[in-house]
Amino acid sequence: MEVMQGHTMLVEVMQRHTILSEPQGPGKDTIFAELIEEAKRAASDGGTMSRFSLTVKLLQAKSYYRISNVAFNAILLILALQYPTSSVPKSYEEDYAKENNCPKCKASRWKDADGKDFDVFMEPLMEELQELWKGVKSYDANSPDKFDLRAAILWCIHDYPALHTLSWRATAGYQACVRFDKENCSKKLRNKICFIGDRRWLHRYHPWRNSKEFNGATERREKPAEFTPEELKEQLDRVRDEIPGKLQKKRKREDGQCWSHRSCLWDLPYWEDLKLRHNLDVMHIEKNICDNLIGTFMNIQGKTKDTVNSRLDLEDMGIRCDLHLQPVSVDSFEMPRAWYTMSKQEKIAFL
Incomplete structure (x- = not known):
């Protein structure tokens, strides 16, 4: 290193x-x-x-x-x-x-960075990005001609936790699903927050919209609306003066507020015009989903998502009655085998 x-x-x-x-x-x-x-x-x-x-x-x-x-x-x-x-x-x-101070440019080597403020580490890069947008003098190695070299960020690529680090958009809690600008459809279960509303992206007459197997209700709502440019600016203006870091006093987040801080990337003159500013790294998503699916299908202890708590959640929501915990005695119960888990013979064949 x-x-x-x-x-x-x-x-x-x-x-x-x-x-x-x-x-x-x-x-x-x-x-x-x-x-x-x-x-x-x-x-x-x-x-x-x-x-x-x-x-x-x-x-x-x-x-x-x-x-x-x-x-x-x-x-x-x-x-x-x-x-x-x-x-x-x-x-x-x-x-x-x-x-x-730097012996060359005399700039201070010290920055105020109480807690975790990633923007502090972004400052040198931001200065260069601003300069590259305006244009810097360069030359063609094959000729004496000179030209203004310009560059811009197309988008950022990162995993989901880093989305918050770079953009300061909420990736935890009731506003964690970034696909919902409005009407976040979050629901508190026993041990976690669940986001139920993905069927809203299906076309109006899709048969899954009429099914009650997902959350005990049909889905008639349209796809949730995105923030308008004015609403997005209002969201960012609310937290323009917020200072991130563990040592800073936290204030209660307003309902519907999706950002906790205004990222320095918004200082780039073209950033607000980008249609897609952040890309989630497919590799991390595919690995995590694959691990969860395999762990659940094969009923691997510690990796399966088919747990006692998940069965209790199904019971609380009033769905999938065949998967509810079945009492055996006063102080014990059993989990009915789910149709999506493999038998011993199926595991041997799969491996």
């Missing part, structure tokens, strides 16, 4: 300055050329590795053998004493560990 961070940091710096292809003054090289030369500079006279290569190999050894910072600093100090004219780093922190 540390090797990757060191390498990635240098690559990012080099990429960021590649666009600065203009000479820095009469008789001076471009910043990009200076970075390339710095990366190629020998670590010591007569050595076979560049300063960059040596640094990467040292970090690789530190990470692989789990060398502590104190021990690593001692090793670097010994190397520096033995080879005083070399460019071997003299400490793991170099000379900037106690600095409060």
Whole structure:
């Protein structure tokens, strides 16, 4: 991880300055050329590795053998004493560990980030995204022509928990189903909140709409409406000044409020015009659903969703009477075998 961070940091710096292809003054090289030369500079006279290569190999050894910072600093100090004219780093922190400002741009290294505020970590990226939207000077490697390079985010791809981290939209509680902007159709059962209303997306005359097997009632309602641009703006404006984090005082969420904080992504001038801003990672969803289905079909202890509590939920809802718990004595009961679980012979055939 540390090797990757060191390498990635240098690559990012080099990429960021590649666009600065203009000479820095009469008789001076471009910043990009200076970075390339710095990366190629020998670590010591007569050595076979560049300063960059040596640094990467040292970090690789530190990470692989789990060398502590104190021990690593001692090793670097010994190397520096033995080879005083070399460019071997003299400490793991170099000379900037106690600095409060970046030696290059003078920006503060400290950010106010009480608790879990992911937007703080997004700030450097947001600055670059804003700059890329406006356009940055670049050039064609096959010709001396220069042009304005522009880029924009198409969408974000992540799993369901990360949806809240990036967008600050609720992914837990009564507003957890992001398919329902309005009329969330959430229902409190014994041990969880259930979302019953997916049949509203079926066409009006679909036979499943008339079935009472799902929740004990037919479904006549239309697909729930989405927020209009004005309603979405109102939702975000309510939490514009909310500061996330565990140390912040939480206020009671208003009914129908789907966001707990306004994400910094809304500062991008084109973000509100995107039709699809967040994509859920299919890999995670497929794996979770597959695990749950297989665990239930094969009745695997600890992985099946066909539990005592789920049978009690069916009884509370007044549906699937054939699956209700059956009393055996005063203090015991049995679970009728569900038709969707495999017998021992079926499991052997399946495997």
